[in-house]
Amino acid sequence: MSETAFQAELKYQTAISIAKNLRSQGLLTEEEYGVIDTKLQAEFKPSLGTLLSENDLIN
Template sequence: MTQQQFQREKNYRVSIAIAKVMISRKLITAQEYSKIDSMLVTRYRPVFGGL
């Protein structure tokens, strides 16, 4: 894994962790979470996170 791939993976995982907190606190719906996840995968192109 290159440094750039690592950074993209890290940024994706941090962002998705925030979204998970938001869904657990009922600040967003499951549908919104799914949309956020799709947007993050497109933005960060994680090596493992989008699997």
């Protein structure tokens, strides 16, 4: 994995961790979380994050 890809993955994982925490506290709805996850994936293009995503990108 290149340094650029690693940094993108790290930034995505950090941001999605914050979003998951907010969702678990009831501060984000499932819909809001899905929107955030989709936007983060589009911005950072994580290689592993896409595989681990809870967001169904097929539908």
